[in-house]
Amino acid sequence: MSAFTLIRKDKFTSARSGKLTTIHGDIDTPCFMPVGTQATVKTLSPNDLNDCGVQIMLSNAYHLFLRPGMEVIRQSGGLHKFMGWNKPVLTDSGGFQIFSLALLRKISDKGVDFQSHIDGDRHFLTPENVVEIQRDLGSDIIMPLDECVHYPCTEDHARIAGERTFAWAKRSKDAKRQMIGEGSDKQKLFGIIQGGTYENLRKICAQQIIDLDFEGIALGGLSVGEPKDLMYNIARVVLEMLPSLKPRYMMGVGLPEDIIEAIDSGVDMFDCVAPTRYGRNGTAFTSKGKMTVRNALYIKDFRPLDAECDCYTCKNFTRSYLRHLFNTDELLGLRLVSLHNTYFYQGITRSSRNAIAKDEFKGFKKDFLGKYFSEECV
């Protein structure tokens, strides 16, 4: 039985809804995964995530491998138990982090030798041990080690990284197949398509990953600094090639408008630090666009952040109070706006699913973006 069921394709766009089955529960797609890099979605408790309607969260093998280390997580009974979250978890391999955070990195076909960005300790990660780490984390969805290039990047560099990502993808698949461990056969392994911003390379990478028959397919290396149009174009070129019966995950994307656009093109899964990072910086995402909570405009504004929102923050606190919390450097402010943003992001995917169910995604998208960019957000 396939883990992914395509429930419906929207009649007028490429948007689709589906259901992804994991040992920790089903996930309705399109879905958005809040990011809990260090085994915590910053400022939010598992209860908060549940209250926001979060179905699956993302964590990061590289970070957890370094801190608290695999021995701690194994002995605590896996990542879910460690962090008190009993719904699905997808873990990124940390390829992206190795290439952006780690020190004195030496990459070879075998793997990556690097120094921890925390304490300088040397580590060697390979496609094989990265899969093992995620098996031990107990991740519902495992991402293979890949080489993610930044923008801009020469075609040669992007080609080499794409080839290595493919070679590593095969080895990850082999490692996963040979894996032994409680429930490890129920953990899903996705493939990642790299290729930079080069259409020709993306097509090659896509075909290679498609041929390997993973349980889901991810678009990596997007939203790494390239212009938005380029990102959307590359995504569309790849998406058109993908089999419809596999879930499609666009890694690290994005802002509300990016998510809506990508759902339109047929993407099923997203993750991004935006809701919590913006939340901690005092920016709220609302149906009428972004709001800078600290703005003096809101000193005596006794309305909620978003009149249409049913989150704990909007049901209980005013803009005036939230502004006061940011103005006085109170941690509750970071949390309440992160909570609202996380709820808002869940609303985007939930509303998209509802619209797809009625073949109304096109109208929903138009309304959402029209309102979101209406510049009426006061």
Place this chain on the structure above:
Amino acid sequence: MSAFTLIRKDKFTSARSGKLTTIHGDIDTPCFMPVGTQATVKTLSPNDLNDCGVQIMLSNAYHLFLRPGMEVIRQSGGLHKFMGWNKPVLTDSGGFQIFSLALLRKISDKGVDFQSHIDGDRHFLTPENVVEIQRDLGSDIIMPLDECVHYPCTEDHARIAGERTFAWAKRSKDAKRQMIGEGSDKQKLFGIIQGGTYENLRKICAQQIIDLDFEGIALGGLSVGEPKDLMYNIARVVLEMLPSLKPRYMMGVGLPEDIIEAIDSGVDMFDCVAPTRYGRNGTAFTSKGKMTVRNALYIKDFRPLDAECDCYTCKNFTRSYLRHLFNTDELLGLRLVSLHNTYFYQGITRSSRNAIAKDEFKGFKKDFLGKYFSEECV
């Protein structure tokens, strides 16, 4: 009808239990008030406070007067609505803060002229306008402006401060009597006894405040740096003089052992920043004493902070996970330990009330302190 009902006196100690009635609900005493200086108990939401069993919180007129300012709070419908808390609130006048934080302070019999510690703006606070500020905050319990001296302090200085506190107490009472405003007749005004560490002065101050017939009596100027024995002695001297039918509030106290000791001496109400300040610093209060969560001892300790605790933190997270959160500077750690500490403090007063109900406070105190200082906390 008096707002305070003395329910029971313990047979073998001076401990007592009672009920204090306010417009926002009844408070069982002895009670502990978490501190929400800036209209938020640091890191905790009103829901969290409810989950901890908090019956009343404390806030601070001086801080709120400066930020967000009274116009914002008045327009938002009072402090309760502003911060989304519908249970009782006691506000300190901020006398203590004026003497510890404010700049270029000029004190006269009329009041205090000072510069805001935030923006340097000049303000003038008098016993009268401090009562008005708290009327407008909608505080259930109002504290008058007083002059709090630090330790050590000469007898002359303590005498002058005590005399001024008495003069201001009379004016506060007059101001309160003449006050007009919705529900202001139901707000309670407490008197504050100062007098430094001088028994003779404390006795004079106590008699003066007793004679003014406030709705509750506070012991101010304790826990300001003096040795513990001195604090306990001064408290006992004063407590023996107080009428039994008024609630007694020991301001700014304290650590768990201080609270137990003061309950033994007949105190009914407490406030202290300890549970949240220690929480943010990664120190948990447990039935077996204080615990430094970040300690390497706990790397693989999969027990809760306190096996006897039913708080959200202890029911869902291990020491290992909490240590990880502190180790990775994750804000959730600050919140989860603050939450536990706040719950633990409510447990101290709840258990005390239960013990008093059975004339067992003496045994409870012995058991609590024996365990708390057992040095078994691993």
